[in-house]
Amino acid sequence: MSDHVELRTGAYADSVTLLQVSRQVQQLPGVATAQVAMATPLNVEVLERMGFAIPEEVTPNHLVVAIRMSDMTADGDVDAVRAEVDRAMTDSRRQVGGPTEDAPPRTTTAALRREPGALVLVSVPGASATVEAMDALESGSDVMVFSDNVPVEQELALKTYAARRDLLVMGPDCGTAVVGGLGLGFANVVAPGPVGIVAASGTGCQQVLALLDHAGVGVTTAYGVGGRDLSADIGGLATRTALARLDADPSVELALVISKPPAPEVAGELTAYAETLRIPVRLALLGPGRPDLTDATETLLRELGVDLPAWPVRGTTRAARGPRLHGLFVGGTMKQEAEVLVGEAGLAPGLCDLVDFGADEYTTGRAHPMIDPSLRLERLAAVAADPETGVLLMDVVLGHGAEPDPAASLAPAIHGIRPAVVITVVGTAHDPQGLDRQVGALAEAGAEVHLSNADATRRALEILAAPTTGDVR
């Protein structure tokens, strides 16, 4: 093996683009492994864990090209690989404009001069997100801030500015929204329908969309508001605007607010505000002693007079042969919901380890795990090999924006491993990945696959508690 590591300056590309470049380079002949990434502390750590020696002078503004050639290759081949990196980087610079005199806009303001009134979707690094979002608001546009790592005082300032002008700030850290039937961010394909959603949680929203879709109920609009909107700091500024928008839309019959429990004073104001609206507002609040998302969805369906379907389950898994539950999540709300259920089941804290790979600490300068599964797969291999591990609980989130075929890497990774595997696949029938195909591949690889995360968590606990009865289904 021989390693080649170089630092490049002035060569920025977003993490998703670099992931695609890395994948292209990894597939070249003679390459054992390769990473092309911005040198954030997390990425440097990952590279060092892979055994690459990163030069001392590295800063987060460097682009790192790390290539490991296999033994069989000649010395000159690394140059060919480097040339391929250059080519892939160049190709990734999408031609968004025509000739030089009509260059693409460089700021949100410039883009809105050409498309006044457009909805703005901001997904730049968190430190720059407020600046772009403010461009949108100053131009009179609503904005969805997909970026995370935005300070709460900036969020408050943005939302205060927006509230005075009847504009909506979705986010920061807003992973999903459906506006006028169009999915934004990580978005499931749903039919139009009578339910309007306001969600402080992206994957929580996706779980409800998936369950409603299975029950045959559509959603025309689902606004995200960001995880902190109903905190005392923000005071539900975006939630109020979003509810007002839903109320003004005659096609909406019922609104559902999905959030962590609000700060008490915010809850009071929200309830009072909801009473002034035409549409009934129902709350799905995640926390101990409260209904889980599946329960909340069932209540909603009953109110709409829809027959409750059975939530689908496919596949059978092994018996648990260890005492510990490992939860490896890409959806923050999926993890929180599991945490509540595990807590209620009284599982000793030492026997349970739930990780959200979408949390800020795993995503600074890196693509979200719904796009780049490598960190989770790495952890999966480690915990699968641990004899203490009894059950692995995971989620797979489908929809536009997410990996094109998550089962392609996850199914081989769980095939034949020792622990029992329970997976929630959050998706709708028309998602581009093919819900049925994804579920089938994972079930075939030895997982028990659910649509409901709450059901999946309960099953994981059940398998863990009854180690000899894993193959009950």
Place this chain on the structure above:
Amino acid sequence: MTTAPHVVSTGVDLLAQAIEDQAAPVSRVDWRPPMADTEDDLATLALDPLRPDANAAALERMLDVQAILVDVLPASEAVGLERGDFLHAGPPISWERASGPLRGALMGGAVLEGLVDTPDQAAALLEGGLHVRLEPCHHRRTVGPMAGVVTPSMWMFVLEDPATGDRTHCTLNEGLGKVLRYGAYSPEVLTRLRWMNDVLGPLLQRAVRAAPPVDVTAILGQMLQMGDEAHNRNRAGTLMLLRDLAPAMVTSADGAGGPTRADVAEALRFVGANDHFFLNLAMPACKLALDAARDIPGSTMVVAMARNGTDFGIQVSGTGDTWFTGPAQVADGLYLGDYGPDDANPDIGDSAITETAGLGGFAMATAPAIVRFVGGSVPDALATTRRMREITVGENLRWSVPVLEFAGVPTGIDVTRVCRTGILPQINTGMAGKVAGVGQVGAGLVNPPADIFPSALAGLAQLSRARAATAPA
């Protein structure tokens, strides 16, 4: 029911792709990280409650100014210069740090004023500094092209905004080649200056006082439609000025004590043969407009860019009289005769006031005739004007560019947008020889040193934070 919106996507291309996959319209912003370490300051200023209105006010005040040529006066009367006073271009500088062309012009000026007999004695006088005072033109409501040296006996155009009575000033243009403003001080240079003092200045004074008011702002609007960008090409403007003043120049020969007919003929020949004569009206017109935009708290708009041959400085509306300076760069362009890059002095002159006001490099698209002179192509020129719109607060619809569908010139450089995009103001400029006495060696394109914009940004952000800290909650 809400319909699917047009989306502007700023950030990860995958999310734009996800929208395209749903057959919905999306515009992509070609976002790149801002200049190093500016994120926090940019966020502070994005959320500064004063900034949007302050910049709108700065632009509006600037565009409201009408520059009328009201008089021609010696500098002693126009701006109160006394014996031993020297104005110079750019931010403040001492003789010790002055470049060759500035030294040459100061030496010539000392001889012109009779402070010394020869340029060599002048060097000793200026080095001693005892009876001489150097001060930037900008500090006396004046702008000076290239070295910008003004001494008490030199005659100046006086421009006034009738609405406010505010005035700005500039000397009379000497022509090209061996001239004082390029640092030349040979006998022919001094002879010409004396003729300008004795004949041209008084003649123009009589003509201006007798003629209908010359609306410089309006002539600038017409020039742009005639292929002048009013920095390196002023041919149409010069001829329009002659059209407006020639009758009064001719009749000024009537009566006792007036110029002779030969003087008038010589003056008409001199002005008509000097394509740059109008530059010295364009510059103070730009300064008059920009001075109206000064000192607006919270405004991030640049109100002056100026160079003294050593330093490049900018002043910003929201930071008062502070100069943010960095090393002046050498222009990239074409050289006269057998001069080359080694002969050129770094950038010099207050003439970048034209770019600050949306002319010169910012209006390059309207002056295809000179794109080769400054080393470019016609598509470059169109791209430059469009690119400058990325960094300006707005456009000036009175100064429009026919080839860009009569778009107004990009106007009001915004420090935040320069830092966000890394796009530096594009300046068309002449190049002086770096040795005192040489004169002009070429012309080309130049940018400010990049670092002065983050410096100004930090200054603006500091003031913004101070305001936030003292503001009532």
